[in-house]
Amino acid sequence: MSDRLLAALRAQMESCGVDAYIAPNSDFHASEYIGEAFKTVRFLTGFTGTTATLVVLPDRAALWTDEGYFLQAKQELSGSGITLFHTGHSDSPTVADYLKEGMPADGLLAGDGRTLTARQALELLDSLGGQARFLDRDLAGELWKDRPPLPNAPVWVLSERYAGEPAEKKLAWLREQVAARADAHLIATLDDIAWLLNLRGGDIAYNPVALAYLAVLPDRALLFIDPAKLDAQVRAHLDRLGVEVLPYEAAQETVEQVLSGKRVLLMPERVGYAFYLRLEAAKAQIIEGENPSILRKSVKNAVQLEHLRQAHQKDGVAVTKLLCWLKTGMEGGHPTEAQIAEKLDTLRLGQEGCLGPSFITISGFGAHGAIVHYHVTPESDVPVEPDGLLLLDSGGQYLEGTTDLTRTVVIGSATAEQKRCFTLVLQGMLNLSAAVFPIGVCGRHLDVLARGPLWSNGLDYGHGTGHGIGSLLCVHEPPIGFNWRITARNDTAPFAPGMVVSDEPGVYLPGRFGVRLENQLACREAETDGFLRFETLTLAPIDLDAVDPSLLDARGREQLNAYHKRVYEQIGPFLTEEEQHWLREATRPI
Known part of the structure; x- marks a missing residue:
């Protein structure tokens, strides 16, 4: 199965002039656990572990995973022809080293810029010498004809009885933290959004979160989410918070417009490279830093x-x-x-x-x-x-x-x-x-x-x-x-x-x-x-x-x-x- 799919992917690469394709095991939010629609690595290779990065070259392919999944990967990739590497081990090449050896210095690297984080992409391109180019295109997704739809589980409000703190207070605190450094804060991390707004969902198995992005400015907040997930109670809750609801798929375009020319705080390890490229095109000043909510939430x-x-x-x-x-x-x-x-x-x-x-x-x-x-x-x-x-x-x-x-x-x-x-x-x-x-x-x-x-x-x-x-x-x-x-x-x-x-x-x-x-x-x-x-x-x-x-x-x-x-x-x-x-x-x- 993987042989046929990798051959089809290589044909796609050749038609686009792509020298290498990268697919991390990730969703659009750098989540640890991901929904069925995002399991591209499993679709291409059969590997079912949580941690993985797949690189496909015209003549070979490799997968990196950590110690906890290595034995599992060895079993599931047996006979596939895919080389298995330990993430972070001295006896295994890094993804960057593998790409550097396998593609021209000015070659074209492709991948889904929504699943590849800004940090991953920037470090990879820098490691490749600064001449390599990036094509933001989901080539694997184009082959995935029966790809599951994005999840649409209902969202619900977590009572303050359990949260212990109103969402109004959290948002006010966050705005104070952001104001010292930036004009706006873009959040893609699902549990940070859930914690900030006292919302829970069911879009990822075992993790009560909803697929969403949140942009917080001094006088407004924009929540990008499928509105069909929100009942009257949730909408009333968001209205009280002054949070505007916009479609999930409109996030990139809207962020580019609303945050144009602004100083934008974002966490490059948790925001997709596609957003980064959009903000750069909009002449926004990107301020890299950890989401303030991560430490407070812990x-x-x-x-x-x-x-x-x-x-x-x-x-x-x-x-x-x-x-x-x-x-x-x-x-x-x-x-x-x-x-x-x-x-x-x-x-x-x-x-x-x-x-x-x-x-x-x-x-x-x-x-x-x-x-x-x-x-x-x-x-x-x-x-x-x-x-x-x-x-x-x-x-x-x-x-x-x-x-x-x-x-x-x-x-x-x-x-x-x-x-x-x-x-x-x-x-x-x-x-x-x-x-x-x-x-x-x-x-x-x-x-x-x-x-x-x-x-x-x-x-x-x-x-x-x-x-x-x-x-x-x-x-x-x-x-x-x-x-x-x-x-x-x-x-x-x-x-x-x-x-x-x-x-x-x-x-x-x-x-x-x-x-x-x-x-x-x-x-x-x-x-x-x-x-x-x-x-x-x-x-x-x-x-x-x-x-x-x-x-x-x-x-x-x-x-x-x-x-x-x-x-x-x-x-x-x-x-x-x-x-x-x-x-x-x-x-x-x-």
Whole structure:
């Protein structure tokens, strides 16, 4: 299939005089998760991972993806003839190096300028020596005859009861921030728009956002969105905010007209190159900078934090019910990975206020657990039979907030090696959650606390130890995280009270098993002035059948026992008598 499509794409390239074609796995908003209509990389190659960049030359093609999707890409691209590269690895060429070697210095690079960000395009063209030209044309889209339409899920207003702050106040704050630097601010990032306006939608699976652009000026704000998504309540809400509604497809042309000659603040990493070209043509002065809303959004207010604690309690009940079922015989059967994922999703949806999962549930047994972002398919689905480890990574979208947690569960019995790996991961997770640190510290400074026990035993993992998390928004939210690797993609903002982040170390032995444990942490002030600490929000038992107590230090054992005491006290009252009995034993002191 990919051979035929790539041949057709190359024919398109030749007819247009194009020397290279680039297709990032992105929508028009640089979203991490994208709708079906934007999955061009999957259409051309069959690769289903989230992170990818495809480059097609007249005689060859290559795809870049990160460590978390590399094994998956290796399997899905097998036999395609597409060369696979690690993003950011020293043994792999960069996209720019590959293009430089494969096209003339003054060659023509083509791509969809809506999905290629301004930063990506500008850096690529600069790396190619400044003589290369760019053709803004969706050649792949012209081949995609049965391309799905853009989503049109209804938009709704998030009550201030859950948002904790009126949208009027957020817009006033944003205008103050922008006024010091620019005449206008162009926002393409969907979760920033949703947060600013207290709106939620359903255009991207698992992410309650709507496809839209927002231009904010001192005396007006323009929201570019499909008006069919807006009911009377939403329109009245936007009217109160003084926000004008214009068609989604009119965004580029209108922005070019309205912002002509103005100083425009935009984030080139999140705005499409097509907008950048339009603004340049309109003689606008482009001021590059981060969206002010990104940092402000990451600091949850007191209302959001209290609701998030409630969401985690509900989530913990659902997960604990599933763990009890798994550990007490699974009703005498051997369910498959997919059946377990479906049962967990059903239990979660049974909790009041749950709108659905926050991402595709990862249910990986045995060797599948070693694939970091494994997604079970009908072809890969296997029964969960003794003996082995089952890795479950899941989360929910609640009116009260967004959750994300991982538990690795012993099915049958665990080997000494599996217990060793599990306990080292557990020790790392506990180390990080207990951190006390001065104001100004970033996640990259703390990452070693989680990795230290693994490093001491010659083990490591390729993904970050954690990521920021939205509030009824995206499960991955900048600008915080834990990752010692210094790259442009790292989230490097210092921690502040109210920020919420995941703590998820792991070990992955390809072809054998994987271990990951994940809790969510809320940053808060420590008892000592000038210092911060974390509060663990997640409430679900850790499988003691996988723990080797001799490998935990005394502090780790105390932490685990104290955590399990909290889990039993806060989750137990919502369980059946049988489930309570199981949980009491599952959270026993060690």
